[in-house]
Amino acid sequence: MDASITIKKLEFRRRMGTKMTYKKQLIMLPGPTNVPERVMNAMTKPIINHRGPEFRELYDSLLKKLRYAFQTKNDVFTLTSSGTGGVECAISNILSPGDKVLVPVNGVFSQRLKEKIETFGGSPIEIPVKWGAAATPDQIADAAEGQDVKAIAVVYNETSTGVTARVLNEIGKIAEEHDALYIVDAISILGGDELPVDKWGIDICIAGSQKCLACPPGLALISISGHAWEVIRQTRSKAYYFNLLKIQEFHERKETPFTPALTLWYALDEALTMLEEEGLEKRIKRHEECARAFYDAVREFGLEPFADEHWLSNTVIAVKNPPGITDKEIRDLMREKHGVVIAGGMGQLKGTMFRIGSMGIITGREVAATVQALRSSLEELGYFK
Ligand SMILES: Cc1ncc(COP(=O)(O)O)c(C=O)c1O
Numbered sequence: 001m002d003a004s005i006t007i008k009k010l011e012f013r014r015r016m017g018t019k020m021t022y023k024k025q026l027i028m029l030p031g032p033t034n035v036p037e038r039v040m041n042a043m044t045k046p047i048i049n050h051r052g053p054e055f056r057e058l059y060d061s062l063l064k065k066l067r068y069a070f071q072t073k074n075d076v077f078t079l080t081s082s083g084t085g086g087v088e089c090a091i092s093n094i095l096s097p098g099d100k101v102l103v104p105v106n107g108v109f110s111q112r113l114k115e116k117i118e119t120f121g122g123s124p125i126e127i128p129v130k131w132g133a134a135a136t137p138d139q140i141a142d143a144a145e146g147q148d149v150k151a152i153a154v155v156y157n158e159t160s161t162g163v164t165a166r167v168l169n170e171i172g173k174i175a176e177e178h179d180a181l182y183i184v185d186a187i188s189i190l191g192g193d194e195l196p197v198d199k200w201g202i203d204i205c206i207a208g209s210q211k212c213l214a215c216p217p218g219l220a221l222i223s224i225s226g227h228a229w230e231v232i233r234q235t236r237s238k239a240y241y242f243n244l245l246k247i248q249e250f251h252e253r254k255e256t257p258f259t260p261a262l263t264l265w266y267a268l269d270e271a272l273t274m275l276e277e278e279g280l281e282k283r284i285k286r287h288e289e290c291a292r293a294f295y296d297a298v299r300e301f302g303l304e305p306f307a308d309e310h311w312l313s314n315t316v317i318a319v320k321n322p323p324g325i326t327d328k329e330i331r332d333l334m335r336e337k338h339g340v341v342i343a344g345g346m347g348q349l350k351g352t353m354f355r356i357g358s359m360g361i362i363t364g365r366e367v368a369a370t371v372q373a374l375r376s377s378l379e380e381l382g383y384f385k
Contacts, residue, residue, distance in 0.1 A: 026340045028370050030159045030188055030316045030357035032210035032217045035267070039215055042270035043263040050262060056254040058265055065272035069190065069213070069280070070205060070223045072197040077247055078268065079220040080261040083187040083208030086220025088116055089242035090183050090204045091153075094231050097121040099150040102143055102180070104135030108160035108347040113153055113185060125149065131349070132307050134158070134165035141174050150231075151181040157189035160346040162318030162355065163311040164193065172201030181228055187211060190221075191275060192287040192315040192359055203228040209264065212287070212315055214360030215271040218264045287314045290362045297371040301378060306353050317356040318345075325381050327354040333380060338373035 027034050048054040066076035079085055091113075095101070101117045104110060106129035117124040127143050129135045140152065152175045157164045165171075168184065175182035183204045186195055190205070192212030197205045203225040210217035224232070224244065232244050246257045275283060291314035295305060298319050306318040321327050327344045331354060334340045345353040356370060378384060 023339065025335070026366060026369055028340055028356050028358075028366065029343045030211070030355050031208065031359065033212075033214055033357055033360040033362075034366070035214055035216055036271075036274065036361055038274065039267050039270045042266040043216075045263075045266050047262055050260055051255055055260075055262075058269060059254040062265060062269050062272070065269065065276060066221060066223075069272060069275055070197045070207075070221075071195065071199065071280070072205075072223050074198070074223045074225050075248075075251065076221055076223040077244075077251065078256075078260070078265065079222060079242065079247075080218065080256075080258070080264070081220050081242075082210075082217055083185075083206065083220050084112075085242060086187070086206035086208070086222045087113060087185055089220070089222055089239070089244065090206055091116045091122070092120045092239040092242060093237040093244040094151060094181060094183075094204070094228065094235055095120045095122040096235055098123055100125055100147055102127065102140065102147070102149050102152045104129050104140065104154060104165075106134055106161065106163060107131050107155070107158035108349075109158055109185065109187075110155040111347070113155060117153065122150075131161050132163060132311070134163050134167065134311050137167050137170035137174060140171055144174060144178050144180070147178075149178055149180045151175075151183055152178075153183040153185070155185040156195070157186065157193070157313055157315055159188040159316050159355075160318075160349060161307055162305065162313045162316040163307045164189065164313040164315075166311070168195075168202070169200045175203075176201055181231055187220075188359070189313075189315050191280075191283065193284055197223055198225075209268055209271070211357075212359045213268070213271050213275065215268050216264060218261055219268055287358065287362065290358045290364070290367050291315070291317065293364065293367045294356060294358055294371070297367075297374075301375065301383075306349075315357065315359050317358055318353050319356070320353050321351075322378070322383055325378070325383060326351065329381055330354055330374070330377050333377035334370075334373045337380075338369075338376065340370050340373040342370070 104127040114124045181203045187208040188211045190207035205223045207221040209215040209219035250257045294317045304320045343355040
């Protein structure tokens with residue numbers, strides 16, 4: 001190659017402050033997660049007309065597979081946005097000013113859920129819960145008593161603390177008793193743990209593409225029940241991009257109101273095919289086994305999970321920093337020396353923990369590589385002395 005071109009390229013890279021190349025790493029974050037080659041390759045399909053027959057076929061295929069993943073007969077919509085857009089869509093389409101929404105707050109994402117309720121004029125009734133635990137059905141029933149609650153909104157898997165609220169079924173019954181909508185943020189768990197949406201009476205369930213579904217980031221999935229549609233029609237939200245009435249109107253002709261991220265739709269379709277091939281039950285068991293192996297290893301190292309034993313998540317393994325060692329030191333060594341990428345703490349928990357995403361394609365191989373990288377990094381940092 002002409003030397004001047006090489007020099008220009010190097011100069012450009014220097015100015016950009018990046019090598020502009022990305023090594024393949026083992027991404028053990030609580031999202032995004034590793035994406036199988038099959039799913040990556042699906043994105044190379046040709047672009048099609050999003051108002052043409054091929055898209056309608058894709059729309060049907062995705063809907064069928066999403067119903068399986070959500071275990072629902074309801075419609076499930078694919079939104080071109082990250083998970084936050086899905087939660088905003090739910091909240092902005094059901095709330096009128098002053099509506100009361102019960103929301104347990106036990107971490108960063110449930111805090112954000114509460115903020116969204118406030119943003120759209122709702123009146124959140126916060127149930128403060130220790131970070132590391134989840135609200136019990138009794139706490140929720142007590143808080144709902146005598147209140148005219150429009151909805152109960154729960155984060156199923158609090159990604160910031162590694163807590164799974166394994167009481168969704170019971171909360172669903174409380175929502176039903178109060179004729180309240182039941183909204184569940186399942187962004188970091190759908191496809192990785194039990195979540196029978198219809199059986200548990202969930203009216204609106206939100207998931208993200210980049211977590212347990214092992215798809216790239218960029219899509220939010222949202223299921224809507226008949227009860228939720230009644231409320232949405234009464235509310236007539238002013239939401240524009242995330243307007244569910246408009247989305248429903250286009251759904252009738254198997255289209256979306258605005259241009260969908262076609263390549264991500266291809267990816268999701270393939271990722272959901274893989275989920276169907278494996279079967280939900282097997283997939284959930286795989287997540288459970290991998291999580292158990294992580295917790296066993298962490299304890300063997302003398303480290304402590306952040307969440308209380310009762311609420312330990314099978315998709316996010318949150319671990320307290322060992323005394324005298326920072327998560328940054330551990331994370332940097334794991335990334336630089338072993339090519340394994342894990343996350344730190346969020347919000348008020350920043351600098352106190354590291355978090356490992358055990359999601360999507362996770363198998364014993366990824367667990368072993370991560371545990372080995374963790375062990376070596378701790379050793380190098382003098383932890384085992
Ligand atoms: C439980 C939960 N809710 C909401 C979000 C926000 O999703 P996104 O970052 O895709 O907007 C996340 C992201 O990690 C999450 O884990």
